[in-house]
Amino acid sequence: MKTSKMVKLRIPSDSDQCATNSNTRQGSYKSNTINTEDSRMRRREVTIELRKSKEDQMFNDEDLTSPIMELNGQSPVQLSVDEIVAAMNSEDQERQLLGMHSARKMLSREHDTPIDLMIGHGIVPVCIRCLQNTTNTPLQFEAAWALTNIASGTSDQTRCVIEHNAVPHFVALLQSKSINLAEQAVWALGNIAGDGVAARDIVIHHNVIDGILPLINNETPLSFLRNIVWLMSNLCRNKNPSPPFEQVRRLLPVLSKLLLSQDIQVLADACWALSYVTDDDKSKIQAVVDSDAVPRLVNLLQMDEPSVIFPALRSVGNIVTGTDQQTDVVIAAEGLPRLGLLLQHNKSYIVKEAAWTVSNITAGNQKQIQAVIQAGIFEQLRHVLEKGDFKAQKEAAWAVTNTTTSGTPEQIVDLIEKYKILKPFIDLLDAKDPRTIIVVLTGLSNLFDLAEKLGGTENLCLMVEEMGGLDKLQSM
Numbered sequence: 001m002k003t004s005k006m007v008k009l010r011i012p013s014d015s016d017q018c019a020t021n022s023n024t025r026q027g028s029y030k031s032n033t034i035n036t037e038d039s040r041m042r043r044r045e046v047t048i049e050l051r052k053s054k055e056d057q058m059f060n061d062e063d064l065t066s067p068i069m070e071l072n073g074q075s076p077v078q079l080s081v082d083e084i085v086a087a088m089n090s091e092d093q094e095r096q097l098l099g100m101h102s103a104r105k106m107l108s109r110e111h112d113t114p115i116d117l118m119i120g121h122g123i124v125p126v127c128i129r130c131l132q133n134t135t136n137t138p139l140q141f142e143a144a145w146a147l148t149n150i151a152s153g154t155s156d157q158t159r160c161v162i163e164h165n166a167v168p169h170f171v172a173l174l175q176s177k178s179i180n181l182a183e184q185a186v187w188a189l190g191n192i193a194g195d196g197v198a199a200r201d202i203v204i205h206h207n208v209i210d211g212i213l214p215l216i217n218n219e220t221p222l223s224f225l226r227n228i229v230w231l232m233s234n235l236c237r238n239k240n241p242s243p244p245f246e247q248v249r250r251l252l253p254v255l256s257k258l259l260l261s262q263d264i265q266v267l268a269d270a271c272w273a274l275s276y277v278t279d280d281d282k283s284k285i286q287a288v289v290d291s292d293a294v295p296r297l298v299n300l301l302q303m304d305e306p307s308v309i310f311p312a313l314r315s316v317g318n319i320v321t322g323t324d325q326q327t328d329v330v331i332a333a334e335g336l337p338r339l340g341l342l343l344q345h346n347k348s349y350i351v352k353e354a355a356w357t358v359s360n361i362t363a364g365n366q367k368q369i370q371a372v373i374q375a376g377i378f379e380q381l382r383h384v385l386e387k388g389d390f391k392a393q394k395e396a397a398w399a400v401t402n403t404t405t406s407g408t409p410e411q412i413v414d415l416i417e418k419y420k421i422l423k424p425f426i427d428l429l430d431a432k433d434p435r436t437i438i439v440v441l442t443g444l445s446n447l448f449d450l451a452e453k454l455g456g457t458e459n460l461c462l463m464v465e466e467m468g469g470l471d472k473l474q475s476m
Contacts, residue, residue, distance in 0.1 A: 174211035271311035355395035385424035401443035
């Protein structure tokens with residue numbers, strides 16, 4: 001299975017679990033130049049993980065009875081594949097349901113799921129035919145579940161589901177009177193949309209957003225809401241090209257309101273969706289700002305839950321790659337004190353992300369740099385430079401160098417005299433990463449340029465030499 005795909009395989013169990021992980025999340029960076037309107041550039045770092053989950057769907061509908069109720073694991077499939085296919089094609093409704101139920105159970109194995117075997121026996125068009133049998137909800141449900149698990153496989157397996165025209169039938173099922181059937185359709189569409197840009201756009205083209213927006217209200221069961229928000233995040237995912245923004249824009253007010261949820265999974269997926277939208281141009285960032293999401297995202301940075309903090313922080317970090325006005329919205333929402341705390345977090349990847357976000361703010365204007373200084377963040381950056389994980393140190397170095405580029409003479413002098421940044425900054429010249437060394441050398445060059453203007457070149461030379469900087473430079 002491709003690791004870049006974000007899917008959920010539905011497996012019967014006695015608990016409702018959903019493990020949310022990051023997937024191909026790409027970070028955006030500003031450049032370290034004074035012209036903050038024209039100088040935003042992007043550096044990319046990719047983290048790739050596979051999202052899978054195990055969820056159990058308990059039926060409450062009166063018309064969905066015992067064949068579908070599986071409380072603790074699964075009994076073995078009693079029929080052979082040929083017998084399953086024959087039963088699925090039977091004219092007898094009970095036998096047809098038994099065949100579909102057996103096919104779904106076979107496709108729900110956690111390991112060695114025989115997706116290709118079942119595709120080869122022609123079950124996909126049979127399942128899609130059963131999806132359309134509106135007089136037999138249990139049969140529709142079993143077919144939807146089987147197709148959901150096929151769509152959780154490889155891109156070729158997902159493509160088989162798409163090419164047999166499953167998407168419009170799943171979208172139609174979003175209006176089913178059976179909430180369980182509608183939820184299974186959401187799950188299937190989420191797996192399809194998570195396959196990549198082509199599959200995502202097919203799902204969007206078939207008006208899925210019109211189908212899911214009415215499903216979200218105060219009465220929506222939590223498990224259903226989780227799947228809807230996860231589908232929404234997959235509709236916002238992937239670039240080259242990005243999803244059609246005139247459609248994605250319609251999700252933003254709902255995503256912003258979902259940031260007020262008390263559920264960890266809902267919050268995490270809503271934040272990831274916004275992180276995908278903000279990882280783009282300034283107009284899309286502004287649409288997120290206009291949805292009133294920024295104060296809510298900033299508020300989530302103080303949660304004690306890394307699975308929410310990280311995507312919220314990524315969203316905030318993307319927003320401050322935008323215009324100065326967009327960065328000011330984050331500062332006005334008290335984002336800087338939150339970032340200062342996150343620079344002390346026990347998860348190194350969160351510290352790294354917080355330092356990256358700060359580096360984008362210090363690439364802004366002098367007022368914004370002053371706000372960073374007044375928030376006491378350079379004390380935390382010094383600690384990161386001294387003892388942090390190398391990836392976090394690299395981002396902290398960018399924050400320092402951006403300040404030496406865009407800051408006032410007083411702000412830059414404070415880095416050395418008040419915050420004692422110079423020694424740990426110079427120590428990064430020992431790094432094995434050439435790009436980090438270039439960042440530090442750029443910052444030192446800026447410092448010497450300023451020292452020359454202030455008549456302090458000799459003092460700076462002595463300071464650098466005492467800190468071992470001269471030896472490090474000579475050994476390069």
